[in-house]
Amino acid sequence: MSQPSPAPATVAGRALEHPARERIRLDQVLQALADPLRLSVLHKLAAAGPGAELSCSDLDLPVSKSTSTHHFRVLREAGLIQQVYRGTAKMNALRRDDLEVLFPGLLEAVLAAAARERLR
């Protein structure tokens, strides 16, 4: 039953818990969005193009590593990003499709709003 990892070939690391699409909760998503640091992570991921993968250190947050880990976990558990181990690095990607199916236009609107505010 609970032995689902017959070594997924692609990646050697430990598994990371992601909420299935149907389990993504709006409250959690909004909560995750309501932090400037996390918003900046989403912006950078979006700006890197669709399907782009950036490592945690690539994103270069102005906080300690433990704090960084904390924010990435919040984003992952809210269902906003997908994380995958690649060597010693952990790669992050936006869950654009899942979010678009669940809450059409939401991510776009928020990112656009952030971009717009940046230009004031």
Added chain:
Amino acid sequence: MSQPSPAPATVAGRALEHPARERIRLDQVLQALADPLRLSVLHKLAAAGPGAELSCSDLDLPVSKSTSTHHFRVLREAGLIQQVYRGTAKMNALRRDDLEVLFPGLLEAVLAAAARERLR
């Protein structure tokens, strides 16, 4: 004791502080949205039609009066709602236009997302 309140001519009550459109901050908006209770307030206001005014008690939140006051203030200070005294009641209305100018599609997307999740 301090202020005899020189009668603002428009309406009998004293004035309430609202952020001007240009002073509305996205972080504050998202923070305000990230609470189920406040989200439900916005939903009810939106459902009441454009320009609709509902009193605080009309919205009938499942919390004490002081808590209710707190949430309405958060919404007002974030720039999401406009409040006006009308007799003993305080009327609330969505700031649709201002929000649409600042962050096009954002409010719609959030409300639609909430509605969609309600149907799961």
Added chain:
DNA sequence: CCCATCATACGAGCACCGTCGAACTTTGAT
């Protein structure tokens, strides 16, 4: 094999948030 690198876990501190009850103010009606 050892080590540097990337990230996690844990505990702690601190601030903020959501909640309440009680006392008060303002307004309109009896």
Added chain:
DNA sequence: ATCAAAGTTCGACGGTGCTCGTATGATGGG
């Protein structure tokens, strides 16, 4: 003038969130 209704203010309490430092674990290269 008195009273009831609608909100506000205040202080308090508990929970949660953001932050850090230190110690720990996994990975890949020399």
